[in-house]
Amino acid sequence: MDFSLSQEQSQIRDMVAEFVDEEVVPRAKEIAETDEFPADLVAEMGELGLMGMPFPEEYGGAGLDYHSYAIGLEEISRGSGGLGTVVAAHTSLAGNMLYEFGDETQKEEYLTTLAEGREVGAFALSEAGAGSDVPSMEATAEKDGDEYVLNGSKLWTSNGSVADTITVFAKTDPDAGRTGISSFVVRPEQDPGFHVENTEEKLGDKGCPTAELRLDDCRIPEDRLIGEEGDGFVQALKTLNGGRITIAARGVGIACAAFEAAREYAQQREQFDRPISDFQTIQHKLADMDTKIQAAKMLMHKAADKKIRGERYVKEAAQAKLYASEVSREVANEGIQIHGGYGYTKEFPAERFYRDAKLNEIYEGTSEVLRNTIADQLLD
Numbered sequence: 001m002d003f004s005l006s007q008e009q010s011q012i013r014d015m016v017a018e019f020v021d022e023e024v025v026p027r028a029k030e031i032a033e034t035d036e037f038p039a040d041l042v043a044e045m046g047e048l049g050l051m052g053m054p055f056p057e058e059y060g061g062a063g064l065d066y067h068s069y070a071i072g073l074e075e076i077s078r079g080s081g082g083l084g085t086v087v088a089a090h091t092s093l094a095g096n097m098l099y100e101f102g103d104e105t106q107k108e109e110y111l112t113t114l115a116e117g118r119e120v121g122a123f124a125l126s127e128a129g130a131g132s133d134v135p136s137m138e139a140t141a142e143k144d145g146d147e148y149v150l151n152g153s154k155l156w157t158s159n160g161s162v163a164d165t166i167t168v169f170a171k172t173d174p175d176a177g178r179t180g181i182s183s184f185v186v187r188p189e190q191d192p193g194f195h196v197e198n199t200e201e202k203l204g205d206k207g208c209p210t211a212e213l214r215l216d217d218c219r220i221p222e223d224r225l226i227g228e229e230g231d232g233f234v235q236a237l238k239t240l241n242g243g244r245i246t247i248a249a250r251g252v253g254i255a256c257a258a259f260e261a262a263r264e265y266a267q268q269r270e271q272f273d274r275p276i277s278d279f280q281t282i283q284h285k286l287a288d289m290d291t292k293i294q295a296a297k298m299l300m301h302k303a304a305d306k307k308i309r310g311e312r313y314v315k316e317a318a319q320a321k322l323y324a325s326e327v328s329r330e331v332a333n334e335g336i337q338i339h340g341g342y343g344y345t346k347e348f349p350a351e352r353f354y355r356d357a358k359l360n361e362i363y364e365g366t367s368e369v370l371r372n373t374i375a376d377q378l379l380d
């Protein structure tokens with residue numbers, strides 16, 4: 001058992017950390033205030049290979065192992081939680097759908113441009129009435145000659161309003177429950193009947209547009225079907241499984257940022273003629289924060305390790321995402337507490353970390369649903 005990073009993993013971490021410290025951290029406040037998609041940063045990340053970290057070089061990716069990808073995403077999220085979601089939805093969800101389940105033509109045509117960072121990807125599974133309960137989705141895809149005609153609405157699509165390629169889930173057989181769901185590549189610029197209805201105003205996760213999409217007789221060629229008809233539900237579950245490791249990474253990254261800000265503040269802020277870091281209460285808070293972060297990192301890497309080995313990792317991915325998300329929110333909460341009243345203001349980033357952390361407990365499986373998943377695996 002080896003807990004240290006390999007030379008390559010250390011190099012990746014240092015490279016991404018340098019980019020984040022120089023380019024993302026100075027922009028984080030502005031991104032949080034404007035809530036604008038930082039297209040220039042995304043383009044830069046594409047040039048650095050950060051938009052296709054886990055994909056093979058033949059498909060435009062950086063060919064990194066899943067540990068390195070998680071470390072990269074952790075660093076990006078340390079700079080901006082919104083940017084963390086942009087990369088995770090683009091890579092772990094849209095990109096991975098194509099990599100794992102797309103045919104060779106789809107990989108060459110759509111995955112390569114995503115992995116090279118020349119285009120942005122999104123993953124549209126959720127609907128207004130179908131979040132945790134995926135099979136209750138209502139969007140349909142009807143075959144008409146050599147085309148599919150898509151109808152329905154998708155809610156909460158991260159990157160949805162800026163994406164060039166969206167993997168969309170719809171029912172090809174509405175009476176067949178989960179085996180009636182299929183997935184498709186939708187290209188907003190090309191496909192008639194595709195509309196961005198709205199983008200949400202959110203608590204945090206700023207800079208990553210969360211869009212409501214409408215499909216009105218949206219016609220797409222039949223070769224945009226991913227895999228076979230009826231494969232969509234299993235594809236979504238498998239994709240979300242891998243995605244959960246990187247959402248754990250997002251949680252760890254935000255928690256690290258909250259911890260560092262709190263540690264620095266505690267050493268500078270003086271009350272009763274001494275830095276507040278002299279008080280044992282504050283020291284214990286910092287000790288607990290770091291201990292939880294280290295434990296979350298280990299769960300994340302354990303899940304990544306199982307994935308790399310090709311072993312079943314449903315429980316490990318759910319545990320990593322569940323724990324890292326709760327730790328992220330707890331650490332961010334303590335970060336505000338250590339800042340006192342200043343932590344509650346926008347003058348300091350502590351409140352932003354809290355708002356960004358909260359999302360982790362909701363998307364890609366709520367904490368309640370993940371506890372169900374873990375219990376199912378334990379009792380199976």
Ligand SMILES: Cc1cc2nc3c(=O)[nH]c(=O)nc-3n(C[C@H](O)[C@H](O)[C@H](O)COP(=O)(O)OP(=O)(O)OC[C@H]3O[C@@H](n4cnc5c(N)ncnc54)[C@H](O)[C@@H]3O)c2cc1C
Nearest residue numbers: 123124125126131132156157158210362363364366368369
């Ligand atoms: C900012 C943001 C970005 C998102 N990005 C995407 C995206 O890119 N693509 C996408 O497809 N979706 C995305 N989502 C959707 C997200 O995955 C769903 O919001 C999430 O799955 C929960 O679904 P829901 O909101 O409908 O809540 P519901 O499923 O209605 O849940 C409401 C509450 O009930 C609980 N609950 C539900 N079922 C159970 C159960 N069986 N047992 C115990 N408790 C239960 C939940 O845990 C929760 O507390 C995003 C959401 C947000 C907020």
